[in-house]
Amino acid sequence: MGTAQAKAQLQRPVDLFDKCFRFTAAREAISQGVYPYFQPIEQSFDTEVVIRGERKIMVGSNNYLGLTHHPYVLERAQAALHRYGTGCTGSRFLNGTLDLHEELELRLAQIMGQESALVFSTGYQTNLGIIATLAGRNSIVLQDRLNHASLVDAAQLSGAQMVRYPHGDLTMLRRLLEQHWDVAGGVLIATDGIFSMEGDIVDLPTILGLAREFGARLLIDDAHAIGVLGDMGGGTSQHFGLEGEVDLVMATFSKSLASIGGVAAGPEPVIHYLKHQARTLIFSASMPPSAVATVLACIDVLEREPERREQLWANAVYLRGGLQSLGFETVTSETPIIPVVTGTMERTFEFWRALFDAGVFTNPVLPPAVPENSCRIRTSVMATHTPDQLNQVLDAFTRVRARLGAP
Numbered sequence: 221m222g223t224a225q226a227k228a229q230l231q232r233p234v235d236l237f238d239k240c241f242r243f244t245a246a247r248e249a250i251s252q253g254v255y256p257y258f259q260p261i262e263q264s265f266d267t268e269v270v271i272r273g274e275r276k277i278m279v280g281s282n283n284y285l286g287l288t289h290h291p292y293v294l295e296r297a298q299a300a301l302h303r304y305g306t307g308c309t310g311s312r313f314l315n316g317t318l319d320l321h322e323e324l325e326l327r328l329a330q331i332m333g334q335e336s337a338l339v340f341s342t343g344y345q346t347n348l349g350i351i352a353t354l355a356g357r358n359s360i361v362l363q364d365r366l367n368h369a370s371l372v373d374a375a376q377l378s379g380a381q382m383v384r385y386p387h388g389d390l391t392m393l394r395r396l397l398e399q400h401w402d403v404a405g406g407v408l409i410a411t412d413g414i415f416s417m418e419g420d421i422v423d424l425p426t427i428l429g430l431a432r433e434f435g436a437r438l439l440i441d442d443a444h445a446i447g448v449l450g451d452m453g454g455g456t457s458q459h460f461g462l463e464g465e466v467d468l469v470m471a472t473f474s475k476s477l478a479s480i481g482g483v484a485a486g487p488e489p490v491i492h493y494l495k496h497q498a499r500t501l502i503f504s505a506s507m508p509p510s511a512v513a514t515v516l517a518c519i520d521v522l523e524r525e526p527e528r529r530e531q532l533w534a535n536a537v538y539l540r541g542g543l544q545s546l547g548f549e550t551v552t553s554e555t556p557i558i559p560v561v562t563g564t565m566e567r568t569f570e571f572w573r574a575l576f577d578a579g580v581f582t583n584p585v586l587p588p589a590v591p592e593n594s595c596r597i598r599t600s601v602m603a604t605h606t607p608d609q610l611n612q613v614l615d616a617f618t619r620v621r622a623r624l625g626a627p
């Protein structure tokens with residue numbers, strides 16, 4: 221008998237499943253009736269959803285422009301279903317490219333102000349594909365500490381050294397660039413355009429200046445900015461009048477564009493390289509036809525109905541102003557993402573549950589996404605919320621606070 225075998229008979233080896241048997245936090249929240257996750261939506265009416273037979277006002281979605289139920293978008297999605305079938309059953313690289321994917325890439329490159337674009341099946345895969353393909357063991361990836369998890373995971377997958385600077389601290393970013401500008405594998409700065417938990421906007425002019433000064437490449441994640449920022453909804457660069465100046469921009473279709481999928485946009489040779497080297501593109505099936513047609517239709521609506529974006533911003537100003545005048549702390553929010561500080565985790569769960577019972581669907585945000593004791597209820601407005609719905613949300617916050625006490 222080998223030593224390893226003998227050892228295994230005497231003492232129990234580590235079982236990968238042990239952590240699962242010890243994981244009780246979610247079950248405790250379920251038994252206390254405050255578990256907020258995986259709520260099954262039975263029906264959706266854009267700004268309202270039905271859960272277990274009850275209607276809730278939805279202020280926890282990323283459907284900023286309210287396009288998931290737009291008649292023209294539904295019509296285009298249905299037509300694509302009938303023309304191409306339900307799925308592409310293969311990778312973009314092989315049998316999974318439709319003329320629709322190519323049409324979408326042309327439209328996106330244009331609205332994002334870039335030379336070329338490449339469509340992936342999710343935003344998460346887009347970030348993984350961009351960073352893990354371009355950065356390697358000798359590179360360094362500098363990231364804002366509040367960047368989305370997909371950017372962090374992407375840097376880890378790439379094998380590059382990753383350094384995260386405190387949120388918005390561009391003095392620290394400068395220091396890091398002074399230290400690392402000449403690493404052998406090159407430097408990438410990656411940042412969200414709109415930060416998904418704070419609702420603030422990156423200082424693009426400064427960060428772009430730093431990238432240029434130190435010869436680093438800059439990637440902006442416009443997941444929450446596409447359709448929201450800029451005169452035409454073109455994103456963070458358009459908002460700052462810097463279209464075409466950023467090296468690479470990515471966006472997802474799972475928010476304003478009412479679908480699923482993601483896009484990398486940048487110089488043609490870089491996009492061409494990603495198209496032939498990005499493993500998350502090559503080894504995964506492509507976006508289904510109806511999802512692609514949805515995004516194309518949403519871009520049409522974006523161009524034809526600019527008043528939607530105006531209404532989105534008016535609604536955001538109204539809800540944030542209302543929450544602030546009721547005494548709620550909305551941190552640094554300046555976009556349709558409006559977090560409300562609720563304090564501890566227990567209190568946040570209670571607050572979430574009370575709002576839910578009052579007919580309002582929100583999302584709790586807990587560590588590590590935010591610091592301990594600075595947990596939040598994250599709300600996000602839509603262009604299609606009516607004044608009456610927003611007043612009902614404000615009223616629910618007032619009643620819940622009266623019952624539970626100020627956060």
Ligand SMILES: Cc1ncc(COP(=O)(O)O)c(C=O)c1O
Pocket residue numbers: 342343344345347368370412416441443444472473474480481482
């Ligand atoms: C900033 C940011 N980047 C990337 C993603 C990933 O996008 P997707 O949901 O399309 O995978 C998200 C989604 O939550 C996000 O908020």
